[in-house]
Amino acid sequence: MMRTVRDDWRVIIEIRPSATHIPLAAIGFGGLDGQIVGDPFEIVIAPQRLGDLGWVSMSDSLASRDIDGDYRRRCEALLAELLRRPHVSAGRVTCTEVHVCSHCDRQWEVLTADEAADDSTNVDGHSVEGEPACCGKAIEEFRTERGIPMPSWGGAA
Numbered sequence: 001m002m003r004t005v006r007d008d009w010r011v012i013i014e015i016r017p018s019a020t021h022i023p024l025a026a027i028g029f030g031g032l033d034g035q036i037v038g039d040p041f042e043i044v045i046a047p048q049r050l051g052d053l054g055w056v057s058m059s060d061s062l063a064s065r066d067i068d069g070d071y072r073r074r075c076e077a078l079l080a081e082l083l084r085r086p087h088v089s090a091g092r093v094t095c096t097e098v099h100v101c102s103h104c105d106r107q108w109e110v111l112t113a114d115e116a117a118d119d120s121t122n123v124d125g126h127s128v129e130g131e132p133a134c135c136g137k138a139i140e141e142f143r144t145e146r147g148i149p150m151p152s153w154g155g156a157a
């Protein structure tokens with residue numbers, strides 16, 4: 001079946017230089033008198049890794065039983081904290097999503113109606129739209145759920 005893999009969690013905040021006076025020291029120009037001007041800009045912040053406990057570093061899967069949920073909560077907590085600062089006008093949490101097959105871990109792809117009807121792209125005459133295209137196990141699972149006859153692997157005619 002299709003499995004969704006989320007990665008690259010980020011907190012993105014928008015800074016409006018014109019709406020508020022940001023001290024130059026905040027961007028490493030301490031001791032100078034001036035101000036940041038111009039259009040709003042964004043800062044992209046990576047959360048601390050779940051497995052990074054400061055005194056020891058381990059894989060995220062060892063540190064968490066709910067990696068997606070823990071990253072989302074960690075990012076939302078950081079965002080809430082950042083939104084309380086005067087220079088931050090807006091923000092959001094983002095991540096990448098990739099759909100993969102739970103059997104073979106390859107990218108999840110399914111047949112279109114045209115591909116299912118085309119003998120050069122379908123498995124056999126029983127292929128239908130939405131049938132996975134990555135591996136035999138995914139196809140068999142799909143057909144079992146729908147009561148579709150199994151493919152005759154090996155080409156028994």
Ligand SMILES: [Zn+2]
Nearest residue numbers: 101104134135
């Ligand atoms: Zn597969």
